[in-house]
Amino acid sequence: MIQNTPPKLSALLVIVAFAIVYIVWGSTYFFIQMAMKGFPPMILGAFRFTIAGLLLLSWCAYKGDNIWIKKDIINAGISGLFLLFGATGIVIWVEQTLPSAMVAILVSVGPIWMVLLDKPNWKVNFKNRSTITGLLVGFAGVVLLFGEQAVKAMGDGHGSAMLYAMGLLLLAPVCWSTGSLFSKRQVSNSPARMGTAWQMIIAGLAFIPAGFIHGEYKSFSFYTVSMQSWAAVLYLIFFGSIIAFSAYVWLIRVRPVTQVSTHAYVNPVVAVLLGVLFANEHITLLQVAGLAVILLSVLLINLVKYRKPVEKTISPEAPSVCKAPVELVTAD
Numbered sequence: 152m153i154q155n156t157p158p159k160l161s162a163l164l165v166i167v168a169f170a171i172v173y174i175v176w177g178s179t180y181f182f183i184q185m186a187m188k189g190f191p192p193m194i195l196g197a198f199r200f201t202i203a204g205l206l207l208l209s210w211c212a213y214k215g216d217n218i219w220i221k222k223d224i225i226n227a228g229i230s231g232l233f234l235l236f237g238a239t240g241i242v243i244w245v246e247q248t249l250p251s252a253m254v255a256i257l258v259s260v261g262p263i264w265m266v267l268l269d270k271p272n273w274k275v276n277f278k279n280r281s282t283i284t285g286l287l288v289g290f291a292g293v294v295l296l297f298g299e300q301a302v303k304a305m306g307d308g309h310g311s312a313m314l315y316a317m318g319l320l321l322l323a324p325v326c327w328s329t330g331s332l333f334s335k336r337q338v339s340n341s342p343a344r345m346g347t348a349w350q351m352i353i354a355g356l357a358f359i360p361a362g363f364i365h366g367e368y369k370s371f372s373f374y375t376v377s378m379q380s381w382a383a384v385l386y387l388i389f390f391g392s393i394i395a396f397s398a399y400v401w402l403i404r405v406r407p408v409t410q411v412s413t414h415a416y417v418n419p420v421v422a423v424l425l426g427v428l429f430a431n432e433h434i435t436l437l438q439v440a441g442l443a444v445i446l447l448s449v450l451l452i453n454l455v456k457y458r459k460p461v462e463k464t465i466s467p468e469a470p471s472v473c474k475a476p477v478e479l480v481t482a483d
Contacts, residue, residue: 165406168398172414175395177421180251181429182383182391183243189380191371192243193362199384200235201355203392208348216345224349226337231350233330236357241323248316255422257317259293261324262286262412262452268328269408281454282409289416289448295441324415331412335403347400351392413452416445 186195211218246254263286266276276282339346362368402411420442 165402168402169414171395171398172402172411173417174421175390176399176414177255177418178425179387179391179395180242180246180255180418180422181425182386184246184251186380186383186387187243187246189376190384191362191365191367192247193240193358193365194367194371195384196236196240196243197355197358197362199355199387199392200351200358203388203396204348204351204353204355206388207344207393207397208352211342211345211348214342216342218345218348220339220341220345223339223341223346224353226334226339227346227349228353230330230334230337230346231352231354232357233326233333235350235354236361237326238323238330239354240358240361241319241326245316245320248312249320252419252422252426254320255419256293257320258323258327259415259419260290260321261327261415262409263290264324264328265331265408265412268325269332276409281451285413285448285451285454286409288451289413289445292441292444292448293416293419295437295444328408328412331403331408334400335408343401343404344397347397350400351396409452413449416448420445 183195186199190198208218242254242258249257266282266286269276334346334350337346399411399414423442
C-alpha cells in the first residue's frame with residue numbers, strides 16, 4: 152500500500168505525534184502517583200480509561216464513524232487488554248511501592264521486547280546494526296541514569312516489597328510489546344480513533360472487577376478525593392489517554408515499531424526533569440551522562456529512516472495499514 156499523504160504534511164504529523172508520545176507519556180508517571188493520593192490503583196484505571204474511551208467514542212459517533220463493527224471491537228479489546236489493563240495496570244499498581252522515575256526506567260526495556268517478539272521481522276531487525284546498537288545503547292543509558300537510585304532503594308529496608316514490585320514490572324513491557332504488535336497487524340478500514348476508543352473502554356471495564364477483587368470499593372468515596380488528585384486524573388484522561396495514546400496507535404500503524412518504541416527511552420528523561428523541577432530531586436553528572444546516552448540511542452534507532460526516502464514507502468513490518476490516520480495509550 153502506498154501512502155499518498157503529501158511528504159511535508161506527513162513528516163510534520165509524525166514529528167508532532169512523536170513529540171506528544173515522548174513528552175506527555177514521560178509526565179504520566181508523575182501524574183499517576185499524584186492521582187493515587189486520592190484514588191486506589193484499580194479504581195484509577197477504571198475511571199481513567201472508561202471515561203476517556205467513552206469521550207473518544209462519542210467523538211467518533213459525532214464524526215459519523217461506524218462504531219459497531221464486531222471484528223474491530225474484538226481486535227481493539229484484545230490489544231487494549233494487553234496495552235492498558237496489562238501493561239499500564241501493572242505500572243499503576245507498582246507505583247504504590249516504587250518511585251515514578253524508577254518505574255519509567257524499568258519499563259524502558261520495552262524496545263528490546265519489541266524486537267524479540269516481532270518474529271516476522273527478525274531478518275530485518277537483526278540485520279540492522281544501527282537498530283540493535285541503538286537498543287543496547289539506550290538500555291545502557293537507562294541503567295546509567297538510574298543505577299544509583301536502584302542500589303540506594305534496595306538498601307533502605309524495603310528490599311522485599313521493592314523486589315516483588317520490580318519483578319512484576321518486568322511483565323509490563325512484555326504486555327505492551329505484545330499488544331502493540333497485535334494492534335499493528337490488524338487490518339481495518341475504520342479510523343484508528345475508533346479502535347483506540349474501544350481499547351480504552353474494554354480495558355477500563357476490566358479494571359472494575361479487579362477493583363472489587365482488591366476490595367477498593369469498600370472504603371473509597373469520590374467526595375474524599377483532593378483537587379490535586381482530580382487535576383491529575385483529568386490530565387491522565389485528556390492528555391495521557393485521549394491525545395497521547397491516540398498518537399501512539401497512529402504511529403505504530405505508519406512507522407516501524409522499533410522507532411515508535413523509542414518513547415520508552417525518552418519518557419524517563421521527562422520523568423527525571425519533573426522530579427527535579429517539582430519534587431526537589433537532584434540530578435548528578437552521572438545521570439546527565441545517562442540522559443545523553445539515551446538520546447543517542449534514539450538517533451541510532453532512527454538512523455535507517457533518515458537514510459531512506461520518506462515518500463511512497465511503507466514499513467516492511469506492516470503489509471497493510473488502516474487507511475485513515477488518527478491513540479496514548481499508555482505507555483506507559
